[in-house]
Amino acid sequence: MNGKNPTLSSLLAIALAVCAITLPDATQAADAISFTPGNPWAQTVGSISKTDDYHEYTVHASAGKTLKINLISRDPNLFFRVLPPDSRKPLIDTMTSGETSWSMQPAVDTDYTVRVYADPGAIPRDQVSKFALQVGVF
Secondary structure, rough: OOOOOOOOHHHHHHHHHHHHHOOOOOOOOOEEEOOOOOEEEEEEEEEOOOOOOOOEEEEEEOOOOEEEEEEEOOOEEEEEEEEOOOOOOOOEEHHOOOEEEEEOOOOOOOOEEEEEEHHHHHOOOOOOEEEEEEEEEE
């Protein structure tokens, strides 16, 4: 074998490297909640299904202001969690609390992640549950 012909293992390594670079991330990217100037409230509409059982949003809350979140849905099996940065421990998980609204006043400027989700076992295969997520910072 000469130095100009690649070996099978070299070609396999190159192919694997290309695949690793081009494969999409399996996690969903969070959508940023944005506010219209002068309006402390924003609303987004989404849906949850058996195969797409959560959706994440990020929201910036300023120190001393109230962050309020409302989840509106006809499906009683939709819930939300609020996660602080760099933490997997939610500040609230409405599956355990039973609430559809939640608020707090952060001590420092913080970006939070809001995850709207359903227990996949509670969603029939062909059902799509719609929701509105209202977020206020005032």
